[in-house]
Amino acid sequence: MLKQYSFEKTAVQTFDDSVSLALKTDNLQVFYGANHAMHDANLEFPKNQITALIGASGSGKSTYLRSLNRMNDGIATVTGKIWYHGVDINEPDVNIYEIRRHIGMVFQRPNPFAKSIRENIVYALKANGIKGKDELASRVEKSLKGAALWDEVKDNLEKSALSLSGGQQQRLCIARSIAMEPDVLLLDEPCSALDSISTVKVEETLLELQKKYSIIIVTHNMQQASRVSSQCAFFHLGHVMEYTPTATMFSNPQIPVTQDYIAGSFG
Amino acid sequence: MNAKRKDFVATVMINLIVAAVVGILVFLLTYILVAGLPHVSWTFLTGTTDAFSGAGGIGVQLFNSFYLLVLTMLISIPISLGAGIYLAEYAKDNWRTSLIRSAIEVLSSLPSVVVGLFGFLLFVVKFKIGFSVISGAIALTFFNLPLLTRNIEESLSAVSSSQREAGLSLGLSKWKTEIGIILPVALPGIVTGVVLSAGRVFGEAAALIYTAGQSAPVTNFGDWNPMNADSPLNPFRPAETLAVHIWKINTEGLATNAAALSAAASAVLIIAVLLFNLSARLLGNYLYRRVTASK
Numbered sequence: 236m237l238k239q240y241s242f243e244k245t246a247v248q249t250f251d252d253s254v255s256l257a258l259k260t261d262n263l264q265v266f267y268g269a270n271h272a273m274h275d276a277n278l279e280f281p282k283n284q285i286t287a288l289i290g291a292s293g294s295g296k297s298t299y300l301r302s303l304n305r306m307n308d309g310i311a312t313v314t315g316k317i318w319y320h321g322v323d324i325n326e327p328d329v330n331i332y333e334i335r336r337h338i339g340m341v342f343q344r345p346n347p348f349a350k351s352i353r354e355n356i357v358y359a360l361k362a363n364g365i366k367g368k369d370e371l372a373s374r375v376e377k378s379l380k381g382a383a384l385w386d387e388v389k390d391n392l393e394k395s396a397l398s399l400s401g402g403q404q405q406r407l408c409i410a411r412s413i414a415m416e417p418d419v420l421l422l423d424e425p426c427s428a429l430d431s432i433s434t435v436k437v438e439e440t441l442l443e444l445q446k447k448y449s450i451i452i453v454t455h456n457m458q459q460a461s462r463v464s465s466q467c468a469f470f471h472l473g474h475v476m477e478y479t480p481t482a483t484m485f486s487n488p489q490i491p492v493t494q495d496y497i498a499g500s501f502g
Numbered sequence: 503m504n505a506k507r508k509d510f511v512a513t514v515m516i517n518l519i520v521a522a523v524v525g526i527l528v529f530l531l532t533y534i535l536v537a538g539l540p541h542v543s544w545t546f547l548t549g550t551t552d553a554f555s556g557a558g559g560i561g562v563q564l565f566n567s568f569y570l571l572v573l574t575m576l577i578s579i580p581i582s583l584g585a586g587i588y589l590a591e592y593a594k595d596n597w598r599t600s601l602i603r604s605a606i607e608v609l610s611s612l613p614s615v616v617v618g619l620f621g622f623l624l625f626v627v628k629f630k631i632g633f634s635v636i637s638g639a640i641a642l643t644f645f646n647l648p649l650l651t652r653n654i655e656e657s658l659s660a661v662s663s664s665q666r667e668a669g670l671s672l673g674l675s676k677w678k679t680e681i682g683i684i685l686p687v688a689l690p691g692i693v694t695g696v697v698l699s700a701g702r703v704f705g706e707a708a709a710l711i712y713t714a715g716q717s718a719p720v721t722n723f724g725d726w727n728p729m730n731a732d733s734p735l736n737p738f739r740p741a742e743t744l745a746v747h748i749w750k751i752n753t754e755g756l757a758t759n760a761a762a763l764s765a766a767a768s769a770v771l772i773i774a775v776l777l778f779n780l781s782a783r784l785l786g787n788y789l790y791r792r793v794t795a796s797k
Contacts, residue, residue: 306671336673346664349687349794358682359672395794408668415672 238495240471242274246489247468247478250279256318257282257419257449258303258338263315263325265298265307272298272311276475278468280419285441285450287460287481290470291501296453297343299470300421303451304338305331319419336363338419339412344428345404347396347411352388355396355407356414363415378414381447382406383440402433406440413444420444422452426459438463457497461485469493531772538769541762547770551718551747557757560767562718565734566635566741567704567774570714573639573737574703578646579696585647586654591680610648615708617645622712633740638714642703649702653695657688690790697782701775707745715740716750744771 250256258280265273273295280286288296302313305324308331317325324334348355356378357371365371375392379385384406388399396407405425412420422441426434441450441463454460460467460481467481469492477484477493488494495501503511549559585606593599621641625631661684669679718741721734728735742750748767751760 304671306667332673332675334673335671340667340671342664342667342671344664346662346668348665348668348683359669359674362674362678362682397794411668411672 238501240476240492242472242474242476244490245474245476246493247277247475248279248466248480250281255282256280258451259318260299260303261316261318263299263302263313263317265295265302266312266314267310272473273302274474276315278475278478280449280451281466282449283445283447284466285445285452285464286466286468287464288451288453288468288470289455289457289460289496291496292455293472294470295473296468296470297423300423300451300453301340303419303421304335304340305329306335306340336415337417338421339415339417340421341405341408341412341423341425343424345401345408347399347404347407349395349397351393352396352399352407353392356411359411360414374414378410379407381413381440381444382410383436383443384410400433402429402436405429405433405437409437409440409444413448418449420448420450422450424453424455427455434459457485469496471496534765534768534772538765538767538772541766542769546766552757557755557759557763560744560747560770562721562734563742563744563747563767564770565721565723566714566718567743567745569734570635570638570642570710570741570743571700571703573635574642574646575696575700577639578643578650581643582647582650582654583692585651586658587680587685589651589655590658591676591684606648606651609644610652612645613708614645614706617641618709618712620644621709626713631738633713633715633717634738635714635741636737638710638741638743639737641709641713642706645706645709646699646703650695650699653699654688654692657691657695658684660691661687686793689793690786693789694782694786697778697785701778701782704778705745705771705775707743707749710743710746711749714743714746716742716746718742718747744774 256279260276260278263273263276264271276299288300290296298307298311301307302311302325303317305313307313313325315325316323319334319338322329348358350358353375356375360371360374365374376385376389379388384403387403388394388407396404399407405428409420409422409425426437429437438459441452444450452460452464464481466478467484468478469476469484469488471492477489479489483489484493485497488497492501546559547564548561550562551558551560589599589602593602618641621637621644625637625640626633631637665683665687666679669683670676674682719732719739721736721739722730722732723734725733726735727733728737730736732739744767748764748771751757751764751767755763757763
């Protein structure tokens with residue numbers, strides 16, 4: 236039997252004006268039909284930092300993440316505000332394609348296109364009107380280097396992306412996202428299908444990438460959250476229970492539910 | 503009987519059944535080819551038919567079969583591609599979609615002779631197009647659309663939804679994702695379906711008897727302007743196909759060697775259909791390697 240925790244007592248930090256924010260949500264709610272999957276999420280994501288969203292399965296962290304670049308459109312009803320550069324991007328008349336170019340996403344299972352490695356990266360660029368050969372080539376190189384994949388594939392760019400290992404595929408998916416030069420990168424459990432060596436590589440990549448991008452990562456793995464993130468939010472049954480700097484979260488959690496989750500004596 | 507013995511008996515039975523299925527096919531093929539091939543010659547393949555007795559070569563019919571096939575595919579592929587994409591990607595799961603699906607099922611279960619009669623009444627008589635390649639092609643399209651639409655829908659649905667998410671997350675529109683990412687992956691399956699349906703269309707007779715007609719007027723193979731009356735490409739001329747020709751010489755042929763003629767024509771038809779099946783596989787495999795860049 237799962238222990239009952241009060242949803243009234245939460246500990247969610249906010250930032251003062253000196254911290255510039257990449258994204259911010261006000262009272263974000265998500266409904267799957269009648270199922271209220273996310274309640275009043277008020278989170279602020281500082282720029283050029285990695286924020287981890289942790290919690291058990293079904294806590295709503297992936298649902299929340301997918302709302303941020305409107306990937307829940309047509310799947311769930313999302314209400315509330317998502318502030319990005321002073322614009323509420325949860326408005327119905329916002330250009331969602333434009334939004335997704337600025338807020339990229341990497342999924343749980345590596346999903347490279349069934350195309351060559353190069354084509355995986357340039358396909359979306361070309362579709363967005365970037366045509367110059369040199370420009371495309373430099374984006375391919377830059378993004379593959381950014382995802383720490385360049386040295387492994389630079390001689391085989393015409394090879395099928397499906398012939399890469401799972402870890403390489405996932406880094407290719409990261410490269411594909413950063414080739415669009417987004418501001419924010421959302422990652423939905425990017426390492427859950429990878430072995431530990433590939434996981435380390437992806438984590439090193441993320442730590443490098445936070446210099447240029449703001450990263451929000453959903454993870455099941457608490458060690459991963461403590462290794463890579465500087466801010467950490469804990470989700471429980473569709474509620475944001477605690478949001479603090481990662482170091483605080485793991486050494487000195489504020490409320491009982493987080494204490495139990497971190498200690499592993501949950502439920 | 504113990505378990506081991508039961509298993510042995512069952513295995514033998516299953517093997518026998520499979521052998522029977524393969525045996526029937528081999529027997530049919532061998533019989534048709536042995537009976538027909540000795541009568542196939544270059545003059546038979548390219549010669550013209552005597553309009554009264556049905557004797558002579560099958561050159562015009564062979565050409566008609568291919569021309570009708572190409573026209574049918576030109577009409578039916580774009581329509582079923584659109585319908586298949588709609589059903590696989592855009593249709594919501596509601597009563598309207600299930601109505602469309604049942605309509606497609608009903609269309610696919612119509613007997614081809616009924617489709618032929620319908621084509622006869624509508625195109626040949628009502629629209630006064632007459633027995634013609636185009637009437638036949640439209641009738642065959644009716645008959646071809648449901649299967650092709652289903653095939654395309656299934657090929658598209660078989661592509662993992664994570665591919666769609668990947669496209670959308672990069673800011674690609676749904677349409678662009680569909681055409682640029684999903685369709686190439688589904689292409690080998692679609693091509694296989696198209697070529698297999700081509701084989702069926704190629705061998706179809708009943709729907710064509712009343713639409714494309716039973717006469718193969720001698721056409722002038724030196725004139726490729728589709729506007730000219732005796733050009734082989736003129737879509738408004740009557741065009742007996744190979745399958746219809748076989749039916750005709752067997753029912754009302756007056757040629758003394760009718761049996762040999764129909765055996766030879768059947769052999770040619772069978773070989774053409776087998777070639778379609780073979781090329782479906784080869785083309786499908788080739789395309790899959792091409793689009794996925796795996797050599």
